[in-house]
Amino acid sequence: MIAALAFYVFAAILIASAAMVVTSRNPVHSVLFLILAFFNAAALFLIAGAEFLAMILVIVYVGAVAVLFLFIVMMLDIDFTQLREGFQRYAPVGAVIGGILFLELLFVFGSWQFAPEATALRINPMPADPTLTNTEALGRLLYTDYILLFQIAGLILLVAMIGAIVLTLRDKQPNSRRQDIAVQVARAEAVNLTSVPPRTGLGVLGIQRRKLPEPPKPKSLGHAGHGHGHDEDGHHGGGHH
Amino acid sequence: MNWTLILPELVLALVGLAALAGGVLPKRDTHFAVNMAVLGGLLLTAVLVVAQPEGDAFNGQYVADAFTRFMKLLVLAGAALGLLLAMDWNEKEGLGKFEFPVLLLFSSLGMMVMVSANDLIALYLGLELLSLSLYVIAAFNRDSERSAEAGLKYFILGSLASGLLLYGSSLIYGFSGSTNFDAIADALTGMESVPFGVVVGLVFVLAALVFKVSAVPFHMWTPDVYEGAPTPVTAFFASAPKVAAVALLTRVAAGPFGDLVGQWQQVIILCSLGSMILGALAAIGQKNIKRLMAYSSIGHVGYALLGLAAGTEFGVRALLLYMAIYLFTNVGAFAVLVAMRRNGRALEGVDDLAGLGKADPAMALAMTCFMLSMAGIPPLAGFFGKLYAIGAVWQEGFVTLGVVAVLSSAVSAYYYLRVIKVMYFDAGEALDPRPTSLSVVLTGTGLFTVFFFAFPAPFMAAAQAAVLALLG
Numbered sequence: 001m002i003a004a005l006a007f008y009v010f011a012a013i014l015i016a017s018a019a020m021v022v023t024s025r026n027p028v029h030s031v032l033f034l035i036l037a038f039f040n041a042a043a044l045f046l047i048a049g050a051e052f053l054a055m056i057l058v059i060v061y062v063g064a065v066a067v068l069f070l071f072i073v074m075m076l077d078i079d080f081t082q083l084r085e086g087f088q089r090y091a092p093v094g095a096v097i098g099g100i101l102f103l104e105l106l107f108v109f110g111s112w113q114f115a116p117e118a119t120a121l122r123i124n125p126m127p128a129d130p131t132l133t134n135t136e137a138l139g140r141l142l143y144t145d146y147i148l149l150f151q152i153a154g155l156i157l158l159v160a161m162i163g164a165i166v167l168t169l170r171d172k173q174p175n176s177r178r179q180d181i182a183v184q185v186a187r188a189e190a191v192n193l194t195s196v197p198p199r200t201g202l203g204v205l206g207i208q209r210r211k212l213p214e215p216p217k218p219k220s221l222g223h224a225g226h227g228h229g230h231d232e233d234g235h236h237g238g239g240h241h
Numbered sequence: 242m243n244w245t246l247i248l249p250e251l252v253l254a255l256v257g258l259a260a261l262a263g264g265v266l267p268k269r270d271t272h273f274a275v276n277m278a279v280l281g282g283l284l285l286t287a288v289l290v291v292a293q294p295e296g297d298a299f300n301g302q303y304v305a306d307a308f309t310r311f312m313k314l315l316v317l318a319g320a321a322l323g324l325l326l327a328m329d330w331n332e333k334e335g336l337g338k339f340e341f342p343v344l345l346l347f348s349s350l351g352m353m354v355m356v357s358a359n360d361l362i363a364l365y366l367g368l369e370l371l372s373l374s375l376y377v378i379a380a381f382n383r384d385s386e387r388s389a390e391a392g393l394k395y396f397i398l399g400s401l402a403s404g405l406l407l408y409g410s411s412l413i414y415g416f417s418g419s420t421n422f423d424a425i426a427d428a429l430t431g432m433e434s435v436p437f438g439v440v441v442g443l444v445f446v447l448a449a450l451v452f453k454v455s456a457v458p459f460h461m462w463t464p465d466v467y468e469g470a471p472t473p474v475t476a477f478f479a480s481a482p483k484v485a486a487v488a489l490l491t492r493v494a495a496g497p498f499g500d501l502v503g504q505w506q507q508v509i510i511l512c513s514l515g516s517m518i519l520g521a522l523a524a525i526g527q528k529n530i531k532r533l534m535a536y537s538s539i540g541h542v543g544y545a546l547l548g549l550a551a552g553t554e555f556g557v558r559a560l561l562l563y564m565a566i567y568l569f570t571n572v573g574a575f576a577v578l579v580a581m582r583r584n585g586r587a588l589e590g591v592d593d594l595a596g597l598g599k600a601d602p603a604m605a606l607a608m609t610c611f612m613l614s615m616a617g618i619p620p621l622a623g624f625f626g627k628l629y630a631i632g633a634v635w636q637e638g639f640v641t642l643g644v645v646a647v648l649s650s651a652v653s654a655y656y657y658l659r660v661i662k663v664m665y666f667d668a669g670e671a672l673d674p675r676p677t678s679l680s681v682v683l684t685g686t687g688l689f690t691v692f693f694f695a696f697p698a699p700f701m702a703a704a705q706a707a708v709l710a711l712l713g
Contacts (some may be wrong), residue, residue, distance in 0.1 A: 061499060093250075133446050148247070148302055148303060148363070149302065149360075149363060152363070152370060153348060155254065155370055156370050159347050159374050159377070162261070162340055163373065165340075166340045166344070166377060
């Protein structure tokens with residue numbers, strides 16, 4: 001009962017957020033709704049007992065792909081209103097093509113023949129050993145039967161990483177700063193220790209001397225400039241005494 | 242599980258990781274030491290390959306027999322020679338980075354996985370490991386527009402080929418029920434009529450592999466990539482990966498689909514015919530010697546595929562011998578191209594070879610041998626390669642194929658002879674003195690090309706053993 005309820009809640013939110021991905025005007029909102037859709041799909045996987053797929057969906061799609069989308073949408077200055085301008089004009093053609101595809105899908109499902117074992121396999125997707133979770137089952141398969149292929153795939157990723165670094169990393173760019181732990185951690189280079197003379201007197205105790213009223217300025221005599229400056233100089237000189 | 246069987250690959254991978262760490266961690270530039278370590282690793286792996294026992298491992302995903310041994314030794318030789326060519330060049334072009342030997346090593350590892358693959362997934366992963374490394378080293382001279390263009394073109398077209406391969410593999414898996422080559426062969430022998438899906442899948446897989454060997458309908462990338470990539474990288478492209486891809490093509494055709502000869506034979510025949518004709522005609526007008534060598538390599542793949550087109554034991558042996566001879570002759574010719582440098586600037590025109598006959602008689606003589614060998618003039622090695630390949634199709638009664646092969650070989654002799662003519666009869670300035678590493682490569686490959694006729698027996702025996710292992 002609760003499972004069925006949860007299913008309908010998650011499925012409804014999934015479909016609603018998927019619709020929002022397509023219809024919302026702001027692309028950032030679209031990506032955020034996409035993330036919501038991924039989370040709800042992960043929840044549906046959990047209900048179906050495929051916790052590995054659920055976690056992968058969250059980690060890979062939400063953690064990496066959607067965030068990448070978000071970055072790209074925010075960094076590229078795409079004018080989406082301009083992209084949408086031709087919508088009215090192309091809508092009939094799009095509808096016709098969509099209709100044809102829909103009919104073809106109907107034909108495919110009409111003439112689809114399932115293998116005789118398919119139903120049994122679908123009802124019982126879990127491994128033969130009921131104590132084994134499907135993450136564990138996948139891991140056992142991956143690290144035993146397919147260990148060679150798994151390791152080669154790892155090497156391919158390593159080569160991809162080396163390639164990306166070789167082709168793009170430039171050391172001698174004037175504005176690029178590399179991490180240099182020794183320099184950054186060393187006290188002598190990064191932080192200057194200078195001996196600052198401590199403040200003394202009443203200021204240290206937080207007692208402030210009452211500000212003396214400024215001495216009234218002598219009234220300027222019509223023509224400012226040289227004479228005025230001279231007058232000030234004389235005044236300061238007097239103060240220092 | 243017999244995991245010690247993959248000791249050569251394991252050692253090579255560990256050497257690669259150690260070389261990578263040795264390049265990254267020290268503060269100073271260690272690319273020379275990394276170069277040497279990778280060369281040592283390749284040699285060590287070759288020794289391990291010779292000592293490798295036969296058998297299969299990892300549930301039949303990996304197989305080791307006389308065929309893989311023959312092909313892996315060729316691949317490792319090609320990689321080591323390619324690295325020797327590249328060391329001095331990279332230094333002079335300011336590309337002396339430790340990543341180059343590391344990528345070369347990982348591409349060799351990919352080729353070894355390809356050669357030993359006995360499973361569609363292993364095949365794909367080996368091919369990707371190879372291709373990804375090749376894309377990067379094609380664009381290795383990243384400040385040159387042409388090099389970047391070569392890398393990008395190769396990447397995009399190579400991805401397309403990978404897609405074809407995966408699509409074909411999925412069809413084969415769907416219709417035969419397994420990705421393992423032995424299981425596919427078992428499934429296909431039991432059937433009275435071959436399922437249509439398997440044939441379509443087979444054609445897709447063949448198309449992807451033919452792309453990798455750059456035979457005719459899928460050759461478009463070759464001239465541009467060969468021209469744009471740094472010259473030693475081109476030398477490597479034209480040697481080791483081609484040998485590995487031909488090995489894979491042979492194993493796929495003869496292993497799991499051995500009973501479907503009628504289905505793939507016509508594909509191979511068409512590829513072979515097209516490659517020979519295009520290689521002969523398109524190279525005539527080329528001014529850039531790297532483009533010329535690209536078309537020449539397309540032609541040579543056509544001759545090699547003759548052996549597979551024959552579909553017999555004799556034919557496959559001819560194919561293996563042809564690839565071995567082609568590898569050494571090609572690397573030798575490219576050693577001369579790498580040495581083409583005047584006042585420190587690398588040259589690529591055919592006309593820039595002018596005057597080499599007077600300025601550097603030894604190198605000109607070596608180049609003459611390589612060109613004549615590629616043209617198929619007896620008693621040089623290339624003649625025997627073509628003799629066996631054409632003999633194999635002739636025996637099977639493919640008269641047209643044999644006649645076209647002989648005619649296109651005669652046409653292609655024109656541009657090989659033109660190179661010799663430019664070297665000896667045109668006037669030109671002297672090139673810069675060639676570095677020692679190139680002299681070593683030139684001497685080795687030159688001696689092989691000239692004296693192959695005197696000692697063919699060990700090669701013939703190894704190729705024979707390889708064929709027996711493959712065809713049973």
